[in-house]
Amino acid sequence: MGIDLTASPRRASSICILSARLVAVFYEAWLDEEIAGLARASAPACVAIDAPLSYPSGAWGRGYRLCDREVRRLGIGIFPVSLPSMRLLAERGVRLAALLREMGFEVIETFPSGAQRVLGIWRRGQRRAVSITSGLRRLGLKLPHSLSLDMVDAATCAYVALLHHRGRCIALGDQSEGLLYLPAKSTRLSAPRRSSYRSRRSSIVSRSS
Numbered sequence: 001m002g003i004d005l006t007a008s009p010r011r012a013s014s015i016c017i018l019s020a021r022l023v024a025v026f027y028e029a030w031l032d033e034e035i036a037g038l039a040r041a042s043a044p045a046c047v048a049i050d051a052p053l054s055y056p057s058g059a060w061g062r063g064y065r066l067c068d069r070e071v072r073r074l075g076i077g078i079f080p081v082s083l084p085s086m087r088l089l090a091e092r093g094v095r096l097a098a099l100l101r102e103m104g105f106e107v108i109e110t111f112p113s114g115a116q117r118v119l120g121i122w123r124r125g126q127r128r129a130v131s132i133t134s135g136l137r138r139l140g141l142k143l144p145h146s147l148s149l150d151m152v153d154a155a156t157c158a159y160v161a162l163l164h165h166r167g168r169c170i171a172l173g174d175q176s177e178g179l180l181y182l183p184a185k186s187t188r189l190s191a192p193r194r195s196s197y198r199s200r201r202s203s204i205v206s207r208s209s
Helices: 032-042 068-072 085-102 111-117 130-136 149-165
Strands: 002-004 013-018 024-029 048-049 107-109 169-174 178-183 196-202
Touching: 002 068, 002 149, 013 032, 013 149, 024 032, 024 149, 032 085, 068 169, 068 178, 085 107, 107 130, 107 149, 107 178, 111 130, 111 149, 111 178, 130 149, 149 178, 178 196
Parallel strands: 002 048, 048 107
Antiparallel strands: 002 013, 013 024, 169 178, 169 196
16 A cells, blocks of 8 residues: 655545555545545555655754665655655654554555656656656556556555565665665665665565555
8 A cells, every 4th residue: 555645634645555466546535534444444464655754863964864864875865854844744644654553554654756766767857647657557557547646656655565565675764763665676775884774575475555
């Protein structure tokens, strides 16, 4: 399950439920309780959210967590949590993640534009839903036509959730501060300084994500 979360429930969040056969179904939800209801009905093996799910400890610069710094070291731009809009998004993300975890779901943070870069389906320049949709289809996702960029990001989150469940993601950051997950494919891990990149592997057979 992938969630392209909005900072305010006054705007709809895009949700993608991705089956083990990579068939994507999309929903819109406004309230956290609606999102939780979709999770309860679909019983995903993992939920990946496009939002900060933790706050900076202050050890890595103003508004940045270690995972944010490590994303930037991969050449991928990411906004600091200190921005007002990102702070609001983080507050909602932390609440939603806590709610879903209380329900028994595994919840991870991801960054869809970063995942798209790692997967080679978006490089630089303007992000276009059509071209990213084509890239996701090349990866095997079965998607409907005419997707918005929010829907494409939700599908990317769902794909990251599936990859994580199959042990094919890396975790960036520090466990005590918060981890961010990206696909392991084509990612350079040879940072010249101390790094907390790590692999997460699972032998659990995948359900839906």
